[in-house]
Each structure stands twice: as C-alpha cells, then as structure tokens.
Amino acid sequence: MTVLRVTDLEVGYAGGARAVRGVSVTVGAGEVLGIVGESGAGKTALALAVMGLLPGGATVAGSVRLHDEELVGRSDAELSRVRGKDLAMVFQEPALTPVHTVGDQIAETVRVHCGVTRAAARARAAELLDLVGIPGAARRARAYPHEFSGGMRQRVMIAMAIANEPSVILADEPTAALDVTVQARVLDVLRAAKEAVGAAIVLITHDLGVIAGFADRVMVMRGGKVVETGPVEQIYREPRAAYTAGLLRSIPRIGGADAPRPRPERPVVLRVDGLVRHHPVLKGTLVRRRAGTVRAVDGIGFDVREGETLALVGESGCGKTTALMEILRLSRPQEGRVVVLGQDTASLNAARRKALRRDVQVVFQDPAASLNPRMRVAGIVAEPLTTHGVPASLIKGRVGELLEQVGLKTEHARRYPHELSGGQRQRVGIARALALEPRILLLDEPVAALDGSAQAAVIALLEGLRERLGLTYLFVAHDLAVVHRIADRVAVMHMGRIVEIGPVGDLYRAPAHPYTRALLDAVPVPDPLLERGRRRVLLRGDTPDPMTPVRGCRFRSRCPRYPMLPAADGRLCEEQDPSPGRETDRLVACHHPLVTIGAE
C-alpha cells in the first residue's frame, strides 16, 4: 500500500535556481526508501517540499499525497496538523531549542497533536527517550540540549519523530554530522524506532554505505532529477545508469587482501615522543573561568619514515587534529619532543623555524575556510613564494606550474575561491602547500568536506604527487576506508592516546585493540548482501567527558570486552593505564588484546 506519493514535483528557489525538476516517487507502508546523490542533487529540497517547510520565496509545483490527501498548497495551519503527527522529519543537524529541556520539547510534540495532560506527555517523553536508548531517561528528560552529545541529540530527534507514531519519517542525512561509531548506533535506533511504530522511512544520504544495509529501494538523484530507482540489490549489482555506476566506483572500500610488506629501511623524517597538549577549559560567556583541563593530546609517540604515509584516525575529539597542530607549530611542546628532519623543534630559533617551514607544509580540511576569500588563486598560491623570498620574476611561472601539477588550468589563477568547486578549492590548497617543495605534508582531513567523486579524484592526486615528488604524509582522517587506500601505517587515537599502531594491512585484517575493531566494524560496507550479513561489535555509550580524569584504562567504559572479562583480568583494566609498550612496528595499548602482537 502506498502511503506517500510524489508526482512531478518541481521546486524553485528565489533567484531562479531549480532545485527539484519533475521528481515522481512512491513510498509504501513500512518501506525504507533510500535517496542518494551528491550535494546539489536536490535531495534536501525534495524533503523540505514534502514537509512544506521550504524557505520563503521558494515555489512548489506538482503533487505530494499522503494517504491520498494532497499536501501541496495547503495552509500552514492545515499542514501543522500533519507535520509531526503523520509525517515526521529528522534533520542533519540535531537542532533543538537551547532554552527548553529535552523532555519538554518531546512532550510539546505529543501535546500539540493530542490533548493529553502535561503529566501524561511527560511520561510519554521519558518512555520515548528510553526507547531510543538514552540511559536514565526520566532523569535525562530534565536536561538541556547542550548537555547531550551530538549522537544523543540525534536520538532525541528520532524520539520526537516517532512520538505520534507517524506513517512516514523523512531522515535527511541523519548521521552525516556524526562519527562512524555513533552513526552505527543511531542507525540501529532508527531501525528499532521504525519497527516500534511501523513507519515508512525515507533516508536521504550521500553515503552509499549507509543505504546498502538500510534501504529496501534506492532512488539516485542528480541535478534535481531522478537518475534511476530500483531495489537496493539491483542498484548495487547492476546499476542501469552510468552515473550510478560511477558513484559506486568512487566509493573507497576496505578490502582486497594486500600482502604485508616489510617497512622500508629509510631515514625517519618525523619523530614524536611523549607529546602532550592540555587545554584549559574556560566557561561562561560574561566571566570566563577555568573549569577544568582537556587532555587533548596526552602523551603520544610515533615515527614516520621518508616516503611513508602514516594516518592518524579516531573519533572527533580524540586529539588527532591537535596533535597535527602541535607538530606544525614547530616550537617547544608542553611536554615531550617533536623532531622534524633531525631537528628538535624545542631548540629552533625564529630564523631556523622559518627555514624549516619550507619543508613542512599543511593542507586543511575545509578548503572554503583555509583560503582567504578576498585573494585570487594566483595570490594564494604565490604567498609562500613571496614570503620565502622567491624573486618576483620567477613567481608567475612557478604558480602556473603548481596549478598544472594539481590538475587546475592557468585561467583558474584569476578566480576567487568562491568561484571554484569544493574539489578545485582543495587543489588550490594543495598547490599552496607544494609551492616551497616541502618534504613532509601534514594533511588534516583533506577530503572529508568533499563529495564522493571529488574525494576520489583528490585522493588519486595525492597518491600521484607522493610518487612523483617523494613526499612523506601525515594524514589525519576519520574515514577508515579512505585511510585504507592511501596509508602505509595507521595510528588509532582515543582520548588523546594512541591505542594501536601498525601497518595498514595487518591492522585492518586483525585489529588487536577492541576500539580498532569497533571502528572497523562501524564502517558501513557499500554492498547490501555483505552489509546485512555482517556481525558487528558496537561500542557502548559515547566518548567519556575528556575533562574527567580516568583511573586505569580510558576505554574501559565503552569497551565491549571489559564486561566479559573474569574479575581478576578486569581489575588490571581498572587499575593500570595500559601503555603501548616497547617500540616495534606494531603496538597496542591494551591489557587484553584481541590478537597477540609480536608473536610472528
């Protein structure tokens, strides 16, 4: 039975952009429809048009029928009776009103649609919070949104969406802002919620991995139009449209058995020992007081050899970016040692530091934020050259050369950053980093902000540059599939520590730390059959508050293995902080690793 039928829907924004161009689709009762597409495909506009929540000035034509009732053209008052009642939505940003408690906001959703008493609505709110897996639901209902983590807020959004047992839930990129470990949990909650109320779900995402394990049918969108629609197996196995096939090819995948290669005997270009970075935390906007300390980086050590790529991976907040920034400062760290190309950063004077900057360059995550919006591409790429005294006569030629090297054309030199696409901007960032012919490149999530196809292209570019220029990469990322493709070695970080480090093949094939295992398990596989058949270990709870010091193993509260251990073994985890042990190529900081290290 069809619950939602969209026919020839057209959405135009003020300014003339046509976001959705003639989309027709149906959703059956209890069905999960996945909608995929890259940014600008019109996915969100479609969802907002169905909800009747498009911003002012947007025009809608066509028909949206819910249970055979037309929604397009209805008044706000009439639509309000449907929204949240029969048709609910979960947004990408779990945006709750900051000044009302979570429980009140859920209760409001209930009360606005059915005339239950305040107390009954409260009770229902607690019940819903419990259903979406928030521990201590009755107590937590009195908390404010800012006291919840992103994953928990998204669960609250799901609780609100199912509060009135709707027949359709639209979920627009519900996990895009979350870590993979949290993403897996939120998807599970969404699945459970769907079972509980029997709603149909429209899951909108750019991530083909997420859809593979979740959707029954898939609709692929591009430029506001439907590319193709079909059962999930068919779309993944035999896509009819070339565009879909291209999308599927561009996904980085974990897999392919790569033989363990011995680590090449080359000189170490970057060595970090016991690096520490603690931030004071100031609270209050009017008066700022020190409320505690975040141990962002709490004693990490690794080395990178010439021509090698080491990836630092972990959830957001684990300290991987902070570690990168500490290295980039090229000055004395709070504790520990950073040695770059044989020079201890603590001993550098200003002139030597500036000279060393030529050899150590950085590419940032967000290409829009890392390029000065008021400078032209030529000026941006030339800045390192002028700074380091390259004669003006040589600069123009060098800029052209650099742009060509990163796959841009000379005419791009005259443009401003906002006139370029995301992938092109990131290429400008890379060109700037390469300008001084550095030997080490530090990359902070260089592809995280890019769409699938742009992501694949930039990774290919980085691989090519590494071969041609003999670069060494320190690569910070949260996407384990990307890391698998580009890295030689991987260091897994958790709460400011490295919990496991080793060659990428070994580590992915046989993770020794339960956290590594959980991270790998949480990565969705873009294959419907494999994804559904997987057995996975999920983490309990969220990342602990980084301000509270933990005795013993920091991972204990989330560890899937710890509750299963005999009491005597468990005591070790409670009392001793595991350290990565002595230096070899493969290290793990766990008292009870999943595989034995060093036996081979």
Added chain:
Amino acid sequence: MRTRRGAAGAVLLVLVFLLAFAGPLVSPWGWDETDFTAFRQEPSARHWLGTTQSGRDVFALTLRGARRSLAIGLLAAVLSTGVAAVIGTAAGFAGGALDRALMWGADLLLVLPPFLVVALLAPGGAWPMLVPVLAAFMWMLTAKVVRAMTRSLREREYVLAARFLGVSGPRVIVRHVSPRLASLLAVDASLTVGVAIIAEGGLSYLGLGVRPPDVSLGTLVAEGHGAAATWPAGAAAGLLVLIVLAVNLLGDGLRDVLDPLRDGR
C-alpha cells in the same frame, strides 16, 4: 531593497553637504551679518528662512551650524573608529596582559557616564577641543567588537595557513586580518558620525558644547526653543534630523554591501 536604502542615504548626504558648503555662495546674507531693518521676520525673498530676534539671517546661520556639526561629527567618528581599530586589534592579536589592561581601561570609561566627563572637559575651549573629548567616549564598544573579531580571525584556517607558511605576524594582520575588519570599521565609522552629531547637538543645546558667538545646530535649536517663532529652531532641527538619518541609512547600506554574510566566512 536594503542597498537602495544605502543609496538613498548617500544621495541625501551629498545633498546636505552641497547645501552646507555651496549654500553660502548663493545666500545674500553672511551668517554673522545683522539686518537692522528686519527683526524676527517670516521667510521672504529677502531672507529665505526669515530672521532671528536679533535680525540675523536664519538660512545663513543654519548652514553655518550644519558645517560645524558636520565637521565635529565626521572628525570625532574618524578619530574614535581609528582608536577602536588600533586598540581592538592590538588587544585581540596580542592577548595576555596587554589585552587585559586595554579592556579594563575600556570598562572604566564605560562606567563613567560619558555625558559628565564630556561636559566637564569640553567647556570654554574652541570647537576643535570637542572632537577628541567626544571621540574618547565612543570607541569602547567598537574596540570590544574589533577585539572579538580579531581573536576569531586569528584562529581561522586561512590565517593559520599563512602563519604555518612562515608569514610574519604584522604581515598576517595587514594581508589577512585587516581586510575583514575594514567593512566593520567603515560601517561603524558612518554610524558613529550620527552619534557624534547628536552628542554635539545635545551638549551645545545645554550650553556645554559649542559656545556663542560660534553656532552649531544644537545652539540654534536651543535659542529657538520656547521662542514664539518656530522658524529658526525648526530649520536647524530639521537639518539635524536629515543629516543623522542620511548617515544612518548610509551606514546600514554599507553593512549590507560590505558584509553580506554577517556570520559566515
């Protein structure tokens, strides 16, 4: 629509300037001349806006007052914005003790009612004395905004990128920080002109700013207030409102043109 507002402000301001500076060229009377044959007269062909009780030409007087008010307002606004820019960027970029000292000084000036100190320091002196005194009490809030903005700009990725390239601190400020502050400062300066003109008018109205025999729009309104003839005061008050309105419109228009994404990057 909002840029149209800015354009209207600009046109209005140009007209006011033309009137104030070109008007005396066509006016048959000088501002300091007295017509002993005409006391307190209605507007006529001889005196376009009538005369005061003492027989002075209202048109010429009003324009003279407008020139004073405009000069004081513009100079005070430029000075105060300049002070705010220097103190704000210094505090924001340096941080630490300098930051605390400067912001504490700003707090102290915020606690002192500006009216009181301006009234105490300004009297007696020639009108140029009013400029620094007025400016001294208008920079604090802007300086705080500039400081906050500098601090956030300092952490922007493109500023970090420049620093990691080895670009020196002052050069980073000039190339990457100050262009972003320029729009804020331009807007602030134009809005401050309005505040300064109103403040000058108020002080002069109370007899604490510009003193006779010199005139400003404030003194003209004060002289005319309570008098039977509404012409002299009305002309000055109208011109005052027009100037402030023009400057405010222009400032808001500037904000929309220069800073279309007020929160974005």
Added chain:
Amino acid sequence: MAGFLVRRLVGRGVLVVLAGSLAYLLAAGVLDPRAEFEGRAPRPPEAVVEARLSALNLSDRVPLASRYRIWARGVLHGDFGRTQEGEPVNAELWRRLGVSLRLSVPGSVIGSVLGVLLGAYAAVRRGQGADRVITAGSYLLLAVPVFVLAALLQMAAATANDAMGVRVFAWVGESTPGEPGAFRGLVDQARHLVLPTATIALAQFALYCRYQRGLMLDVLHADFVRTARARGLRRRRALLRHGLRTALIPMITYFSYASGLLVLSGVFTEKIFGRHGLGEWLVDSITRGDVNAVAAIECAAACAVLPAGLVSDVLSGLLDPRLRAGAAA
C-alpha cells in the same frame, strides 16, 4: 555561584571606586567655584569668599590631594559634603534620585517592552507593510535627538490642547501649583508625566526595536525553529516559544547596559520639562561649578552600573541554561 558573584562584585566595586575618584578629581580640577562666588552681586570681600570656599572644601588654594582626602573620608562615612548654598548634598541627592527614577523607569519599561514586541513582530513580517512602517518609524526616531523630540511633542500637545479647548496635556514641572485635593493632585501629577514619559519611551523604543528586529531575523531561519515546525507547531507558535525566547537572551546585555545609564538618561527630558531630577541638577551644577554635587551625581551614576551588571548576570543565567550550567560547574 556565590563565589563567582562575589568576585565579580569586587571587580566591579574597584571599578566604581576608581570611577568616582576620577570624577571628583576631574570636577575639582576643572570647575571653578570661586568664579561663581565672586560673580555675585554685590561682590563679597575676598576673605569672605575664601572662608566660605574653605568651609565647603572647595578652595582651589588647598592642594587637590588634600581636598580629595577630605572628600573621600566624607564619602566613606556616607557624606558627600555640601552644595555651594551650604545644603547637604545627600538629602538633595536622594530627593532628586526619586524624581529621576519616577520619570525614567516607566518610560524605559514602556519603551523597551514595546520595542522588543514590535521589533520581533517586524522581523516575522519581514518585507511586508507592517515591517516597513515599523522599520521606517524606528529609523526616523533614531535620527531625532531627544531635545528635538521633546520640543515636537510639546508642540503637538499644545496644538491638541488648543483644538480641544481643554488643557488635557500639561508639561511644565511635576504638578500644577495649588491643585486642590489628594485625588486631583494625583491625576494632575500623572497628567504632567505623560509627555516626558512618552519622550523617553519613544527614544528607547527606537533603539530596542532595531536590536530586537536584528536578533529575531537571526533566529527566524534557525534550525531549531524549523525543527519545532516539523514537529507540528504552527509558524507563529514556533517563533514565539522557540525563536523569540532564544532571541531575548542577548537583549539582557542591552537592558542592563541601558538601565545602568538610567539615572542620567533623562538629562534632556528633565531640563526641557522642568523636572528637578538628577540630570537637571548635573547640568546646573556644572554650569555653577558645584564640585561636590557633580562628584556625588557621578558616584550615584557609577554605582547604578554595578547592580545593573549583576542583574544582567543573574538574568542571563535564568534565561539561558547554557550559562547556568557554566556557572554551576
């Protein structure tokens, strides 16, 4: 929380003490009370003037430092000295403070409440007729200085009185002298309050209206308002309960900043409407060169900023749970 308040109180207290001292030193250094005495007719003999000035701690022949010491000792005992006429400053200060507050508090409250409501309303109706009228009105009002506004209102009231043939509006002083009866007296006082209150309210209204409109525009498209609508709230209710409630938080800072200036905000209004409040006293004292009175008014004004800041902290904490958690942690 208590410790945090105390620390803040101490910090601001130091600021107020400094501000007060600075004001005294400025006033004593710049003003010239001797000229005022010497200007009297008949001109008193030199020795008499000097004796009078010394008795009032106003003599410029005594070093500034020792005059300041005497003044500060008095202030520490709660005594601001005497005016030039020899009256105690304290009594006059309290009386005039009452006059000022009776005028500025109702005006400010009416103005700010109206400003917030209409500003929010204009934002919701952005681009439509109501928004244009409100925005144009607030623009125009902002460009009109208070002293012009007061004169305009007086003119309008005079015209209204003439047209109706009855004196509905009255504006000189606090009451008509010799109005009999307690009730008639009260009505008469209220009648005298209308115009000055309207002046203050209109000026405040314009300011708050523009602030609130800007703040409200920021939350109009906030994600949490969209979330609220997706849950089935109508636009108006989502904007009121979720949007306006959040957009009010930054206004607290404006409110407190303005209420700190409340004591002296009525300078022009008092002067023009002949109400003998602090503002009028300040202008007259500066003109007369009355150092002690000026210093006392300044101290009162600076002190008013202190509780305003505290109230702002507490109110922000009440309205914004994010700050509350920060203070409690």
